[in-house]
Amino acid sequence: MTVPHCQVVGFGAAALGIPLAADRAGHLSRLAGAGLRFLDAAPDRERLLRSRFPYAIHSNSRAGDFTDGVCPTGVLGRALRMPAGRELALAVEQAVPLRLVGRFLNDIADVLEQDVLSPTAVRLGARVAELRRNDDGTWTSLGADGTELTTSAHVVLATGGWEDTDRTARDLGVPPERVVASAELLSGALDRASAVLRGGGRIVVVGASHSGFATVELLLERLGHRLTAGAITVVHRSLSLSYDSMQRARAEGPLTGQTLTVCPDTGKVNRFSGLRGRSRQMCERVIGGVEPRVRLCAAGSAEARRATADSALLVHASGYRTADVPLRTASGEWIPLRTRRGTTAVDDGCRVLSRHGGPVPGVYALGLGYPRIGDDGVGRVGINLFHGTDADRIVRALDPAPTSAPNDERAPSWQGR
Secondary structure (H helix, E strand, O other): OOOOOEEEEOOOOHHHHHHHHHHHHOOHHHHHHHHEEEEEOOOOHHHHHHHOOOOOOEOOOOOHHHHOOOOOOOHHHHHHHOHHHHHHHOOOOOOOEHHHHHHHHHHHHHHHHHHOOOOOOEEEOOOOOEEEEOOOOOEEEEOOOOOEEEEEOEEEEOOOEEOOHHHHHHHHOOOHHHEEEHHHHHOOOOHHHHHHHHOOOOEEEEOOOHHHHHHHHHHHHHHHHHOOOOOEEEEEOOOOEOEOOHHHHHHHOOOOOOOOOEOOOOOOEOOOOOEOHHHHHHHHHHHOOOOOOEEEEEOOOHHHHHHHHHOOEEEEOOOOEEOOOOEEOOOOOEOOEOEEOOEEOEOOOOEEEEOOOOEEEEEEEOOOOOOEEOOOOOEEOOHHHHOOHHHHHHHHHHOOOOOOOOOOOOOOHHHOO
């Protein structure tokens, strides 16, 4: 029996990059015909739909970043003409509610399932516990009980990331129940924060990331009437803003100690490391003293330690760790993977890297948990990359041409032998 060509572990926002890129390249039907499968841990469709951009905030980028990857004349272009797509088109250069983006991504997924994939191509409730490389070079996904889920020639990991609040609690020496993930608050679950502020408590946001300042903005918007001066503290290791050009950066005057890195593709400064959009505006308001309810503290300072000790709630906003899927060989040996700051490393072709140095044959990854690293050492994260450059590189490698076959390398460098 012919095995499917590719299984994608995850059917969230990043995973949609694979069919979108194939549609742009004109061979989505060929890829689907060769066998394209999606496995997602969501127990039902409603939970899956809610998982794509459930956040109660606006984007830090233009609406066009979410629609540019969709080929208007392709099969999936129908999503552009549906209500969410039309609404995004009217605000192409503006920030938009992320829940609107989520509806648009759900439309793309619906069109994909209705018009392209086979009825059994999407499997929900499929939590992949590990992937096994078989003797013939194919890969088999297994559930926690060892049940074989799918076997395919290639695998794309799009499992996302998670916030390690327990580690943050250990690092700061506070009880774990005092730390909450920024994603929880950004999804609109503000009851804990509201209770803290109602009782006169203070909140510390750990990390000056987009998530950190978006959390600050949401707290001010929804609970600002409960906030007194200095009620929120943002503890940061550094602050970085993005700029449209070096000329603009010099005109505005960069922040003290901020490194300016020019993107060779766009000319933007600190394209991936700097704050953009509303998070940038919030940061500037705090720096400029316009927002007295929020203060900044350098991580490791006495002031930061006091703020942490005095806070009733700490918000983790200092990055994500890969929601990883262990890999092993047919003989049962684990394949150690290279990691960087808690995320699984990939090369410039989005191939997952072994700790021994080489790419693991047939395994690709994209999304929040698998950022490509640029020459500046900064991870490339953004839906326009997951649906654009990253997906393009994977799809080129996956193109089911007649010569395509599983890699049957017998002495692979990725196993360190």
